[in-house]
Amino acid sequence: MSQAIRPVRKAVFPVAGLGTRLLPATKVLPKEMLTIVDRPLIQMAVEEAIEAGIEQFIFVINYGKEMLVQHFDNAPQLMKVLEARGKTDQIETIKAAALPEGSLQTVLQQEALGLGHAVWCAHHAVGNEPFAIILPDDTVLNSVGCLAQMVKSYNSHGGNVVAACEVAPEDTRRYGILDISGRQDQALSIKGLVEKPSPELAPSNMAIFGRYILQPEIFTYLARHEQGAGGEIQLTDAMAHLLADQDFYGFLFEGERLDCGNELGFVKAQIAFALNKPSLAPDIAEYMMTKLREYHEAGSKTAKSMKKVA
Protein backbone atom coordinates (compact mmCIF):
# COMPACT_ATOMS: atom_id res chain seq x y z
CA MET A 1 0.00 0.00 0.00
CA SER A 2 2.66 2.57 0.94
CA GLN A 3 4.19 4.61 -1.88
CA ALA A 4 6.99 7.18 -2.11
CA ILE A 5 5.61 10.62 -1.29
CA ARG A 6 5.74 12.87 -4.33
CA PRO A 7 5.15 16.63 -3.94
CA VAL A 8 1.83 18.23 -4.91
CA ARG A 9 2.57 20.89 -7.54
CA LYS A 10 -0.62 21.07 -9.56
CA ALA A 11 -4.17 22.00 -8.65
CA VAL A 12 -7.37 21.48 -10.60
CA PHE A 13 -10.22 23.98 -10.23
CA PRO A 14 -13.47 22.53 -11.60
CA VAL A 15 -15.23 25.77 -12.55
CA ALA A 16 -17.49 24.77 -15.42
CA GLY A 17 -20.65 24.56 -13.28
CA LEU A 18 -23.74 26.66 -13.93
CA GLY A 19 -24.18 27.95 -10.39
CA THR A 20 -27.96 27.51 -10.53
CA ARG A 21 -28.32 27.72 -6.74
CA LEU A 22 -27.29 31.37 -6.90
CA LEU A 23 -29.49 32.58 -9.73
CA PRO A 24 -30.13 35.32 -10.80
CA ALA A 25 -26.68 36.51 -9.60
CA THR A 26 -25.03 33.84 -11.75
CA LYS A 27 -27.14 34.28 -14.88
CA VAL A 28 -24.29 36.09 -16.66
CA LEU A 29 -21.52 36.19 -14.06
CA PRO A 30 -19.64 32.94 -13.37
CA LYS A 31 -20.37 31.99 -9.75
CA GLU A 32 -16.63 31.84 -9.06
CA MET A 33 -16.48 35.58 -9.85
CA LEU A 34 -18.85 36.36 -6.99
CA THR A 35 -16.94 38.38 -4.47
CA ILE A 36 -16.51 37.83 -0.76
CA VAL A 37 -15.72 41.31 0.58
CA ASP A 38 -12.93 42.22 -1.84
CA ARG A 39 -11.88 39.11 -3.74
CA PRO A 40 -13.76 36.82 -6.11
CA LEU A 41 -14.07 33.19 -5.01
CA ILE A 42 -11.68 32.05 -7.75
CA GLN A 43 -8.97 34.39 -6.48
CA MET A 44 -9.44 33.16 -2.92
CA ALA A 45 -9.07 29.58 -4.19
CA VAL A 46 -5.94 30.38 -6.22
CA GLU A 47 -4.34 32.24 -3.30
CA GLU A 48 -5.05 29.23 -1.07
CA ALA A 49 -3.33 27.01 -3.63
CA ILE A 50 -0.29 29.31 -3.87
CA GLU A 51 0.03 29.27 -0.08
CA ALA A 52 0.03 25.45 -0.25
CA GLY A 53 2.96 25.46 -2.71
CA ILE A 54 1.00 24.86 -5.93
CA GLU A 55 2.83 25.97 -9.09
CA GLN A 56 0.46 24.93 -11.89
CA PHE A 57 -3.19 25.97 -11.97
CA ILE A 58 -5.61 24.03 -14.16
CA PHE A 59 -9.05 25.55 -14.65
CA VAL A 60 -11.71 23.18 -16.02
CA ILE A 61 -14.03 25.62 -17.76
CA ASN A 62 -16.74 25.75 -20.38
CA TYR A 63 -17.89 28.48 -22.74
CA GLY A 64 -18.86 31.64 -20.89
CA LYS A 65 -16.24 31.16 -18.17
CA GLU A 66 -13.41 33.01 -19.96
CA MET A 67 -13.69 35.81 -17.41
CA LEU A 68 -12.13 33.50 -14.80
CA VAL A 69 -8.95 33.37 -16.86
CA GLN A 70 -9.01 37.09 -17.65
CA HIS A 71 -9.09 37.82 -13.94
CA PHE A 72 -5.52 36.49 -13.64
CA ASP A 73 -4.20 38.46 -16.59
CA ASN A 74 -1.58 41.08 -15.72
CA ALA A 75 -3.87 43.70 -17.29
CA PRO A 76 -1.28 45.90 -19.09
CA GLN A 77 -3.80 48.58 -20.14
CA LEU A 78 -5.19 48.99 -16.66
CA MET A 79 -1.67 49.02 -15.21
CA LYS A 80 -0.65 51.87 -17.54
CA VAL A 81 -3.58 53.98 -16.39
CA LEU A 82 -2.92 53.25 -12.73
CA GLU A 83 0.80 54.02 -13.13
CA ALA A 84 0.05 57.32 -14.88
CA ARG A 85 -2.20 58.23 -11.96
CA GLY A 86 0.35 57.10 -9.35
CA LYS A 87 -2.09 54.59 -7.79
CA THR A 88 0.53 52.39 -6.15
CA ASP A 89 -1.84 50.58 -3.77
CA GLN A 90 -4.13 49.57 -6.59
CA ILE A 91 -1.17 48.47 -8.72
CA GLU A 92 -0.15 46.11 -5.90
CA THR A 93 -3.72 44.76 -5.70
CA ILE A 94 -3.72 43.97 -9.42
CA LYS A 95 -0.28 42.36 -9.24
CA ALA A 96 -1.48 40.14 -6.37
CA ALA A 97 -4.22 38.80 -8.63
CA ALA A 98 -1.88 37.90 -11.53
CA LEU A 99 -0.27 34.50 -12.01
CA PRO A 100 3.23 33.85 -13.37
CA GLU A 101 3.25 33.40 -17.13
CA GLY A 102 2.62 29.83 -18.20
CA SER A 103 1.33 28.70 -14.81
CA LEU A 104 -2.37 28.84 -15.69
CA GLN A 105 -3.91 26.47 -18.17
CA THR A 106 -7.48 25.73 -19.08
CA VAL A 107 -9.19 22.57 -20.22
CA LEU A 108 -12.66 22.47 -21.62
CA GLN A 109 -15.49 20.41 -20.13
CA GLN A 110 -17.97 20.42 -22.98
CA GLU A 111 -20.84 18.78 -21.15
CA ALA A 112 -21.90 19.06 -17.52
CA LEU A 113 -21.59 15.35 -16.69
CA GLY A 114 -20.54 15.70 -13.05
CA LEU A 115 -17.56 16.54 -10.85
CA GLY A 116 -15.80 13.26 -11.69
CA HIS A 117 -16.05 14.07 -15.37
CA ALA A 118 -14.76 17.62 -14.83
CA VAL A 119 -11.69 16.27 -13.02
CA TRP A 120 -11.17 13.60 -15.67
CA CYS A 121 -11.10 16.36 -18.32
CA ALA A 122 -7.88 17.57 -16.65
CA HIS A 123 -6.05 14.22 -16.93
CA HIS A 124 -3.60 15.27 -19.66
CA ALA A 125 -2.82 18.52 -17.89
CA VAL A 126 -2.18 16.73 -14.59
CA GLY A 127 -0.15 13.83 -16.06
CA ASN A 128 1.32 11.19 -13.81
CA GLU A 129 1.70 13.00 -10.51
CA PRO A 130 -0.33 13.72 -7.38
CA PHE A 131 -2.52 16.80 -7.59
CA ALA A 132 -4.91 18.89 -5.57
CA ILE A 133 -8.50 19.78 -6.34
CA ILE A 134 -10.16 22.92 -5.00
CA LEU A 135 -13.89 23.62 -5.29
CA PRO A 136 -13.89 27.42 -5.05
CA ASP A 137 -17.35 27.84 -3.54
CA ASP A 138 -16.25 25.88 -0.47
CA THR A 139 -14.23 28.38 1.55
CA VAL A 140 -12.48 28.06 4.89
CA LEU A 141 -11.72 30.96 7.18
CA ASN A 142 -8.48 30.27 9.03
CA SER A 143 -5.05 31.82 9.44
CA VAL A 144 -3.53 28.83 7.58
CA GLY A 145 -5.47 27.82 4.47
CA CYS A 146 -7.19 24.44 4.28
CA LEU A 147 -5.04 23.12 1.41
CA ALA A 148 -1.77 24.17 3.12
CA GLN A 149 -2.89 22.22 6.21
CA MET A 150 -3.68 19.19 4.03
CA VAL A 151 -0.38 19.34 2.14
CA LYS A 152 1.50 19.37 5.46
CA SER A 153 -0.38 16.28 6.57
CA TYR A 154 0.04 14.61 3.14
CA ASN A 155 3.80 15.21 3.24
CA SER A 156 3.98 13.10 6.40
CA HIS A 157 1.97 10.07 5.19
CA GLY A 158 1.33 10.36 1.43
CA GLY A 159 -1.61 8.54 -0.12
CA ASN A 160 -4.86 10.36 -0.89
CA VAL A 161 -6.42 13.00 1.33
CA VAL A 162 -9.87 14.60 1.38
CA ALA A 163 -10.87 17.49 3.61
CA ALA A 164 -13.44 16.28 6.11
CA CYS A 165 -15.94 17.95 8.40
CA GLU A 166 -19.01 16.98 10.39
CA VAL A 167 -22.40 17.91 8.98
CA ALA A 168 -25.91 17.68 10.45
CA PRO A 169 -27.19 14.10 10.00
CA GLU A 170 -30.07 15.34 7.81
CA ASP A 171 -27.54 16.98 5.43
CA THR A 172 -25.71 13.80 4.37
CA ARG A 173 -27.64 13.81 1.07
CA ARG A 174 -25.77 17.00 0.06
CA TYR A 175 -22.23 15.60 0.40
CA GLY A 176 -19.83 12.75 -0.18
CA ILE A 177 -19.80 10.85 3.14
CA LEU A 178 -16.95 8.93 4.76
CA ASP A 179 -17.09 5.47 6.29
CA ILE A 180 -14.46 5.81 9.00
CA SER A 181 -12.33 3.02 10.48
CA GLY A 182 -10.04 4.98 12.80
CA ARG A 183 -8.63 8.34 13.79
CA GLN A 184 -5.17 9.63 14.62
CA ASP A 185 -5.08 13.34 15.50
CA GLN A 186 -6.54 15.15 12.49
CA ALA A 187 -6.28 12.16 10.14
CA LEU A 188 -9.20 9.75 9.71
CA SER A 189 -8.67 6.31 8.17
CA ILE A 190 -11.41 5.59 5.67
CA LYS A 191 -12.84 2.25 4.60
CA GLY A 192 -15.54 3.56 2.30
CA LEU A 193 -17.01 6.62 0.58
CA VAL A 194 -20.59 7.22 -0.54
CA GLU A 195 -21.91 10.13 -2.60
CA LYS A 196 -24.98 11.90 -1.21
CA PRO A 197 -26.55 9.05 0.81
CA SER A 198 -29.87 9.56 2.58
CA PRO A 199 -29.45 9.90 6.38
CA GLU A 200 -30.69 6.32 6.91
CA LEU A 201 -28.02 4.91 4.60
CA ALA A 202 -25.14 7.24 5.52
CA PRO A 203 -22.22 5.43 7.18
CA SER A 204 -21.47 8.57 9.27
CA ASN A 205 -22.09 12.30 9.24
CA MET A 206 -18.50 13.08 8.29
CA ALA A 207 -18.57 14.81 4.91
CA ILE A 208 -16.07 15.57 2.18
CA PHE A 209 -15.41 19.30 1.92
CA GLY A 210 -14.20 20.73 -1.40
CA ARG A 211 -10.46 20.03 -1.08
CA TYR A 212 -8.68 16.89 -2.26
CA ILE A 213 -5.14 15.58 -2.78
CA LEU A 214 -5.25 12.59 -5.10
CA GLN A 215 -2.84 10.23 -6.79
CA PRO A 216 -2.98 10.10 -10.60
CA GLU A 217 -4.32 6.51 -10.53
CA ILE A 218 -7.71 8.11 -9.86
CA PHE A 219 -7.90 8.77 -13.62
CA THR A 220 -8.05 5.02 -14.31
CA TYR A 221 -11.37 4.91 -12.50
CA LEU A 222 -12.64 8.26 -13.76
CA ALA A 223 -12.00 7.09 -17.32
CA ARG A 224 -14.73 4.47 -16.87
CA HIS A 225 -17.28 7.31 -16.86
CA GLU A 226 -19.56 5.34 -14.51
CA GLN A 227 -22.73 7.16 -13.61
CA GLY A 228 -23.47 7.51 -9.92
CA ALA A 229 -25.73 9.61 -7.68
CA GLY A 230 -27.98 11.95 -9.67
CA GLY A 231 -26.94 10.24 -12.93
CA GLU A 232 -23.59 12.10 -12.78
CA ILE A 233 -20.02 10.85 -13.05
CA GLN A 234 -19.00 11.21 -9.41
CA LEU A 235 -15.49 11.81 -8.12
CA THR A 236 -16.53 10.09 -4.88
CA ASP A 237 -17.29 6.82 -6.72
CA ALA A 238 -13.86 6.81 -8.39
CA MET A 239 -12.24 7.47 -5.00
CA ALA A 240 -14.23 4.57 -3.51
CA HIS A 241 -12.59 2.29 -6.12
CA LEU A 242 -9.11 3.72 -5.54
CA LEU A 243 -9.53 3.11 -1.82
CA ALA A 244 -9.10 -0.63 -2.44
CA ASP A 245 -5.56 -0.07 -3.83
CA GLN A 246 -4.19 2.95 -2.00
CA ASP A 247 -4.10 4.69 1.39
CA PHE A 248 -6.87 7.21 1.92
CA TYR A 249 -7.33 9.74 4.70
CA GLY A 250 -9.97 12.21 5.77
CA PHE A 251 -8.36 15.36 7.12
CA LEU A 252 -10.10 17.29 9.90
CA PHE A 253 -8.99 20.80 8.97
CA GLU A 254 -8.93 23.81 11.26
CA GLY A 255 -11.12 26.81 10.51
CA GLU A 256 -14.69 27.77 9.82
CA ARG A 257 -16.13 26.26 6.66
CA LEU A 258 -18.41 28.47 4.63
CA ASP A 259 -20.30 27.07 1.66
CA CYS A 260 -20.63 30.07 -0.65
CA GLY A 261 -22.62 28.11 -3.23
CA ASN A 262 -25.96 28.94 -1.61
CA GLU A 263 -27.53 32.18 -0.44
CA LEU A 264 -27.23 31.63 3.32
CA GLY A 265 -23.62 30.44 3.18
CA PHE A 266 -22.69 33.28 0.83
CA VAL A 267 -24.09 35.94 3.18
CA LYS A 268 -22.47 34.27 6.21
CA ALA A 269 -19.14 34.31 4.37
CA GLN A 270 -19.45 38.06 3.73
CA ILE A 271 -19.94 38.67 7.44
CA ALA A 272 -17.23 36.26 8.58
CA PHE A 273 -14.59 37.55 6.15
CA ALA A 274 -15.52 41.21 6.75
CA LEU A 275 -15.11 40.71 10.50
CA ASN A 276 -11.74 39.12 9.77
CA LYS A 277 -10.45 42.16 7.87
CA PRO A 278 -8.88 44.63 10.33
CA SER A 279 -9.66 47.73 8.22
CA LEU A 280 -13.37 46.82 8.10
CA ALA A 281 -14.05 44.85 11.26
CA PRO A 282 -14.80 47.64 13.79
CA ASP A 283 -17.23 49.48 11.48
CA ILE A 284 -18.94 46.29 10.37
CA ALA A 285 -19.28 45.07 13.96
CA GLU A 286 -20.87 48.37 15.01
CA TYR A 287 -23.21 48.34 12.02
CA MET A 288 -24.24 44.77 12.78
CA MET A 289 -25.01 45.62 16.41
CA THR A 290 -27.28 48.46 15.25
CA LYS A 291 -29.02 46.21 12.74
CA LEU A 292 -29.44 43.44 15.33
CA ARG A 293 -30.99 45.89 17.82
CA GLU A 294 -33.38 47.11 15.10
CA TYR A 295 -34.19 43.53 14.15
CA HIS A 296 -35.00 42.51 17.74
CA GLU A 297 -37.02 45.67 18.38
CA ALA A 298 -39.05 45.08 15.22
CA GLY A 299 -39.48 41.42 16.31
CA SER A 300 -40.85 42.35 19.74
CA LYS A 301 -43.20 44.93 18.15
CA THR A 302 -44.49 42.27 15.79
CA ALA A 303 -44.94 39.87 18.72
CA LYS A 304 -46.91 42.56 20.66
CA SER A 305 -49.18 43.39 17.71
CA MET A 306 -49.78 39.67 17.18
CA LYS A 307 -50.80 39.35 20.85
CA LYS A 308 -53.29 42.21 20.38
CA VAL A 309 -54.80 40.52 17.33
CA ALA A 310 -55.07 37.25 19.27
Ligand code: G1P
Ligand atom coordinates in the same frame (compact mmCIF):
# COMPACT_ATOMS: atom_id res chain seq x y z
C1 G1P B 1 -19.35 17.85 -4.44
C2 G1P B 1 -18.91 16.40 -4.21
C3 G1P B 1 -19.26 15.97 -2.77
C4 G1P B 1 -18.65 16.94 -1.78
C5 G1P B 1 -19.10 18.37 -2.09
C6 G1P B 1 -18.37 19.36 -1.20
O1 G1P B 1 -20.76 17.90 -4.42
O2 G1P B 1 -19.54 15.57 -5.15
O3 G1P B 1 -18.77 14.67 -2.55
O4 G1P B 1 -19.04 16.58 -0.46
O5 G1P B 1 -18.81 18.71 -3.45
O6 G1P B 1 -18.86 20.63 -1.40
P1 G1P B 1 -21.58 19.14 -5.07
O7 G1P B 1 -21.53 20.25 -4.06
O8 G1P B 1 -20.89 19.48 -6.34
O9 G1P B 1 -22.97 18.63 -5.25
